Amino acid sequence: MFKYTALCVALFAPLSAYAATDAPPLNNEDLRTIREQIQQLKESYEQRITQLEQRLQQAETSSKNAENTAAQAEATAQQDRHPSTSSENSFNPAISMILSGTYGQLKQDPAIPATGFAMSPNNNGYTKGFSLKESELGVSANIDPQFRGVATLSLNPAGGVTVENGFVQTSALGNGLNLKFGRYFSGLGYLNEQHAHAWDFVDQPLVYLTFWDNQVGEDGVQLKWLAPIDTFVELGGELGSGRSFPGSGRQKNGAGSGVLFAHIGDDVGIENSWRAGVSLHETKRVNAVSTGVPDLLNTAGGVSNRFSGDSRTTGLDFVWKYSPNGNIRERYLKVQGEYFRRTESGLLTYNTAAANTTDTCAVTQSGWYLQSVYQFMPTWRTGLRYDRLDPGVASVGALNAGNVISNYAFNPSRLTWMADYNPSEFTRLRLQLAHDNSRQGLPDNQLFLQYIMSLGAHGAHQY
């Protein structure tokens, strides 16, 4: 088959050659020029291709060089970014110092306690005239990958150093757990964990002054657990020695006080955030002596009473913060309130110096405050606070029914206004005016000027 087609093609080839007689005949001259032109074209293209190849090679090598130099520069820059310094104080902790002082003008004697709370502490810290307040030295650092230590030492202007806080906190327990041990401010309430230099007023609310001696610190262990959900839910428990009011320091195996608290909080959009909490505090007071307690016999200067019994306090707290666009640098509004209710029952010894009669005594006292702070322009804030206490009606045993005041029939209250100027995060200058009705028949008008300054490392504040 193939041989047959090939034969046909071979026979017809000369015929097709004659068929192309329409085009002008090609002579050798033309063929030569065409061949030369093709050759020239080929050569020029070859030249250009080799040139392009050379340029490509050059570009590749130069880009490779550029990459190398860039990598080198980065390496040296990395080195420069972290110069190695080694000296003995490389691991120094963060140290900060808070300096604070007041000028006070009070009508009444600050040593007079609120009516109905003569057996509660009254460490309001008020002084007439100029006074240096506590200077606070704060030291904190990571101890090792698992622990962090914080100490706050309070330098008393009258002399002496107290350890306000000295605790160790875990950093790596994970699973939302946080363990704290040592001396720390209890997690109950909202204001209790805030240091004095962060307070929005010169003083604590009346309920904190009388129920918690300004703020209760525990020597013990605190465990907090944060739930793994999007809403902030935190549960905490503490076991401590109960050395601070309302407890009393005593030699005892086991825990002298216990606290349980739960917090829940969330945002509402970008502009609002809130936190609410409940707490329970239980302790025992043992042989706690109070002097200057008024009695039904109107003894001049009051009497000394001694109380031993159980103390149980429940509390509710909430705080709401609002800021346009969430930009708290410009303006914000904060509203907070807390309520505490304490039931104490045990044995009261009336007038330890003379009558010395002991009988049962049980009372439920309560107190609350509501305060609001408004930053109306950057660096300027104003605040208003209302306090109220209820000394309750005590059930006094028959032996002391005629001596111990069971019903004061008076609710201490106070209204406070403040304005402060904060030119930087580390400076605060405050003016505070209060109308204090916490002592029956002794209304007090109070004026305070205060400065609070911090130097050194200043850590982040809590919510």
Add this chain to the structure above:
Amino acid sequence: MLKILYVFLLLLISSNVHAALNVFACEPEWAALTKQLAGNQASIYTATGPLQDPHQVQARPSLIAKARSAQLLICTGAELEIGWMPVVLRESGNSAIQPGSSGHFEAAQYVAMQEVPTRLDRADGDVHAAGNPHIQTDARNYLPIAEALSKRLIQLDPSNTQLYQQQYATFNQQWRAAIAQWEKQAAPLKGVPVIVQHKGFPYLNNWLGLKQVAELEPKPGMEPSAAYLGKVLNDLQQHPARMVMRAAYQDGRPSEWIAERAHIPAVIVPYTVGGTTQASDLYTMFDDTIARLLAGLK
């Protein structure tokens, strides 16, 4: 009682079963960058809004709760978030995102810092020891940060390595092309003198060649007083400026005061993703920044 315990146990266990990587981004620009590099593989929570000053944020309960379940934390670092991040980290009880662990990513570590102070003294105002932390205003900074972030994503979530590598390669290519385009668009801005409200623009100035002649804050972090603004206005006569720049989250009054009296435009720069309505992602953020600066030139 037992039922409640079982529910809690279930919650504890279930928190470890994640399909997507839980990311906690301190600022919107890092959330946007993570979205570019991780696509749908990351569930991203942004801690601050575009109109919030990131220096001053409260360590509020919602931040702590979200940090609790985060697997990767992305912040600027260089002490920008020092006013709130340490409390959030401590209270979160999450060991995976503590400083030094692989779930803790500080963007400032990967860029060359500007304005590193030679002395640390609060008399100089609110200075940051590691340098100016507002690194997000220079588009070129996103390249080394993206590279490092991509590597970190692969480290934390190796099962999606290919996706992360692809996303990074795409981002790297597109971002470089975008940078070239922005630099071309911003050519008229070279050498233009400007005033800024807060010293937060060294990276932008460095990139686009703007010349900063004055700041409205007497010291970083201090509010501009009327007296100081008057002084700046006087100085403008010797050293004129073409516009006064501020970040979207800053209060406009000082800028507008100067703008009115010096007859120069007050320009708002988005500063982060979402700072203006046009800045909806990283690309449009720089598009809008350059557009607004060019509009200020007219």
